[in-house]
Amino acid sequence: MNTPVRTLLAYLHRLIEYAAFYGVLFTLAGLFDRHHWFLGLFTHLKLPLAGCFIGYTLIELVARHRHHVAAGVIFALVNALPVLMLCLPAPHQPQPTAPATVAQLRILQANILTSNRDAAALLSLIDREAPDVIVLQETGRRWLSDLAVLTNAYPVFAAMPREDNFGAAIFCKGSLTAGVTRASCPCRHLLQKPIACRCGTGILPVDVARASCPCFMGGTPMPRAEIVYLDAYACVPATRARLTVNGRPLTIIGVHLFVPYNHATWLAQKRQAQRLASLARDVTGSCVVTGDFNTTPWTARFQDILTDSGLRDSARGHCLQPTWPAFLPPFMRIPLDHALHSPDVHVVARRLGPSIGSDHLPVILDIAF
Numbered sequence: 001m002n003t004p005v006r007t008l009l010a011y012l013h014r015l016i017e018y019a020a021f022y023g024v025l026f027t028l029a030g031l032f033d034r035h036h037w038f039l040g041l042f043t044h045l046k047l048p049l050a051g052c053f054i055g056y057t058l059i060e061l062v063a064r065h066r067h068h069v070a071a072g073v074i075f076a077l078v079n080a081l082p083v084l085m086l087c088l089p090a091p092h093q094p095q096p097t098a099p100a101t102v103a104q105l106r107i108l109q110a111n112i113l114t115s116n117r118d119a120a121a122l123l124s125l126i127d128r129e130a131p132d133v134i135v136l137q138e139t140g141r142r143w144l145s146d147l148a149v150l151t152n153a154y155p156v157f158a159a160m161p162r163e164d165n166f167g168a169a170i171f172c173k174g175s176l177t178a179g180v181t182r183a184s185c186p187c188r189h190l191l192q193k194p195i196a197c198r199c200g201t202g203i204l205p206v207d208v209a210r211a212s213c214p215c216f217m218g219g220t221p222m223p224r225a226e227i228v229y230l231d232a233y234a235c236v237p238a239t240r241a242r243l244t245v246n247g248r249p250l251t252i253i254g255v256h257l258f259v260p261y262n263h264a265t266w267l268a269q270k271r272q273a274q275r276l277a278s279l280a281r282d283v284t285g286s287c288v289v290t291g292d293f294n295t296t297p298w299t300a301r302f303q304d305i306l307t308d309s310g311l312r313d314s315a316r317g318h319c320l321q322p323t324w325p326a327f328l329p330p331f332m333r334i335p336l337d338h339a340l341h342s343p344d345v346h347v348v349a350r351r352l353g354p355s356i357g358s359d360h361l362p363v364i365l366d367i368a369f
Contacts, residue, residue: 013063020056020072023049027075034300037266044296044334047320050079051331082298083320090316090347103245104348104368105176106130107252109290109339111137111360114165118357119146125353126150129364132173135239135254135290138358139167147171158225160237170225170239170254228279230255230272238291240279248369249285259294260301269294273301277308280340286369287311287342292360296334311340314365318350323361337363345369 026042027049033040057072108131112122123146126134134154139147141161147169151157154171161167225241239254255276260266280287289311295301297313306313315321315335322333337360341347346368353362 013059016056016059017068020053020068023052023056024071024075027078037260037263040260040266040295040299040301043299046079046083046296046298047322047331047334050076050083053079086297086313086315086317087319088316090312102368103248103250104366105132105245105250107133107135107288107290107339107365107367108353108362109135109254109337109365110353110356110362111256111292111337111358112139112143112356113358113360114138114140114143114163114167116357117142119143121354121356123147123149125356125362129353131364132176133241133243133252134169134171135252136169136171137167137254137256137292138162138165139169143167144169156225156241156243158227158239158241160227160239162237166236166256168227168237168239168254168256170241170252172225172241172243172252176243176245228253230257230275230279231268233268233271236272238276245369250369251283251285251287253279253287253289253291255289255291255293257292257294269301273305274308277305280309280311280342283342286345288345288365288367289340290338290363290365292336293338294336296336297338302338306340309340311342314339314341314347314350317347321350321352321363323352323363325359326355326361327359333361336360339363339365341367 026045029039030043030045033043053072053076057069057076060068060072106129108126108129110122134150136143136147139159139161140163144159144161144167150171153173155174156172156176157170159167159169224243225239227237228240229235230238236256236258238256241252243250243252253276255272257272257276258265258269260269276289280289289309293302293305297315305311315338320330320335322330322335323337324333324335326333339350348366348368349364350366351364353364356362
């Protein structure tokens with residue numbers, strides 16, 4: 001090998017070693033994500049860092065640098081193991097044994113992106129998958145207008161339009177509950193009455209002016225879909241539906257947590273997570289929480305939600321299903337959209353839906369309980 005080629009290879013090798021050094025720093029920083037928002041940014045890079053360290057290990061193996069090979073293997077495992085854990089079976093998954101009494105449900109979870117104008121793609125996906133419950137984030141007024149057709153098949157619903165990427169909506173089939181719905185309420189005009197909240201005017205199509213509606217007087221069942229708040233200070237809406245399926249109670253909560261891009265939003269996301277865990281703990285019966293969590297499964301924040309709420313991650317046993325950003329290939333995406341469930345819920349199937357014009361991919365969850 002002539003001298004110029006050897007010099008070039010030596011130069012490239014030094015660059016690779018510098019890159020590996022930064023990879024080590026990023027890996028170590030991510031291990032302390034509980035203590036600072038900036039360190040948490042590196043936690044999301046588990047999959048690309050694992051791939052980089054595997055490549056680095058192979059290069060050092062060819063170069064016969066045994067100590068570097070050992071370091072590469074160690075840091076590849078540190079980054080890869082949290083991802084591989086998702087492929088392990090969920091612990092003690094309950095297996096329904098009496099088909100006649102088992103309640104089954106399909107849930108479609110999607111962050112649809114406020115600026116996305118491809119409502120036809122979402123409606124087409126709903127038509128193909130026929131979910132029983134649809135949980136949406138980033139619903140603006142135009143989106144709710146485009147989705148108004150859903151209220152015929154999904155008469156139990158609640159929505160809050162927002163133009164700041166924090167709108168929320170939930171749609172449930174009428175067959176899932178015996179409560180008062182838009183179709184059965186004789187005061188249907190009230191179900192579109194705007195009400196004021198601390199951050200402006202929103203539309204709660206189901207949870208409205210109960211005192212003025214005779215349908216909610218005298219002990220008649222209350223509507224089963226509503227808007228709730230995980231952070232009263234920021235007034236960011238979440239959705240909740242209380243349903244009955246084959247006589248079994250089920251609560252579905254849809255959330256959109258803050259992006260922790262500075263100290264203030266990092267603390268706000270922490271408060272949201274704590275409030276979410278509290279809501280889940282207070283549920284009577286089965287519970288499912290879906291939404292855009294803006295965090296990956298291997299962060300301390302996500303693990304705290306699981307521990308504090310008693311819920312389980314539906315991704316366990318289904319390997320990595322990255323949802324964001326949708327335009328990148330799978331190995332370059334990260335899982336920000338999640339579905340958690342109480343221990344009595346069995347995950348029959350979990351998969352990603354096709355692109356609907358959003359920067360997030362939908363999650364389709366089939367459950368039995």
